[in-house]
Amino acid sequence: MTAYLRALRLERWPRSAAIILGSATFFFLHQDFLSSFRPLETAFLLALSFLLTWAISTANYVVNEIVDAPYDIHHPAKRHRPLVQGKIKKVPFILLGIGLTAAGLGLAVVFFSRSFVLSLLALLGAGFIYNVKPVRTKDIPFLDAISESANNPIRFLIGWYAFAPRHLFPPLSLLLAWWSFGNFLMTAKRLSEFRLLRDKAADYRLSHKRYSRNLLLFGMIASATVFLTTFLVFVLSLRLYRNLIIFPLLLLYLFLFFRKTLEEREVMEEPESLLRNPLIALLTLVLAGLFALSVFL
Known part of the structure; x- marks a missing residue:
């Protein structure tokens, strides 16, 4: 049972917590809706939307664990995954993924709007598009990072529609900013693989056959530029001038x-590993705190 739990990658729950940004932004931009929800109701819906997002994300990891097993064997860290090591069986693992999907979508239909359910389905669909042939965007240079980072705006939408009526859509500039920041991180992960796996990089990730160090650096710079530009558009278009104070901190954040x-x-298995750097972790907390203050001030 321990091996099955490890294969589910439950430790990646912080990714699902990203929905909080969507919910917080909704109430920040539409403060008149704050009175529509009682505190306990808000806490319940937020907790449930997190759990449902976590369930669907975990179901996507089931898909990834299965289809990536032949490639993971070439990765210094991922070759120790339970399925690659033969510690779990495919059929019960697939049934576990189906159960998580059914429970997640079923509860979403009962408690949330159609827009929320569609956003949850988009998260599930993004996992299949990224992992499963004949599409499998994971093998296509640059499209691999773009499609993987699409989970960022999708999770934002899940958090947004946990409370928002379906006719209210979040600012496109903010969605693009969140997407491009995710793309920046995913490209960084590929650059780490390319640098440290060298000739073996393409054995693990087929897109590395057409990557180069300069191309990946360009991808990171382009993603950072789009992120900063779209964030500025969001702030200026909504006249949120006090949020400009975090712009220099964002520049420092990206530089770090x-x-x-x-x-x-060491090969970066996931971008979150960069948070082990004390300065990056501290700056993350500072940025989160400044955003929280901007919501309430």
């Missing part, structure tokens, strides 16, 4: 990610 990616001596 750049430097850490280029200095890493």
Whole structure:
């Protein structure tokens, strides 16, 4: 049972917690809706939407664990995954994924709007598009990072529609900013693989056959530029001028990610590992705190 739990990658729950940003932004931009929800109701809906997002994300990891097993064997860390090591069986693992999907979508239909359910389905669909042939965007240069980072705006939408009526759509500039920041991180992960796996990189990830160090650096720079530009558009279009105070901190944040990616001596399995850097972790907390203050001030 321990091996099955490890294969579900439950430790990646912080990714699902990203829905909180969507919910917080909704109430920040539409404060008149705050009175529509009682505190306990808000807490319940937020907790449930997190659990449902976590369930669907975990179901996607089931898909990834199965279809990536032939490639993971070439990765220094991922070759120790339970399915690659033969510690779990496919059929019960698939049934576990189906159960998580059915429970997640079923509860979503009962408690949330159609827009929320569609956003949850989009998260599930994104996992299949990224992992499963004949599409499998994971094998296509740049489209692999773009499609993987699409989970960022999708999770934002899940958090948004946990409370928002279906006719209210979040600012497109903010969705693009969140998407491009995710793409920045996913490209950083690929650069780490390319640097440290060298000739074996393409055995693990087919897209590395057409990547180069300069192309991946360009991808990171382009993603950072789009992120900063769309964030500025969001702030200026809604006249949220007080949020400009975090812009220099965002520049520093991106610089630290750049430097850490280029200095890493181990392959970055997931971008969250960069948060082990004390300065990056501290700056993350500062940025989150400043955003929270901007909501209530």
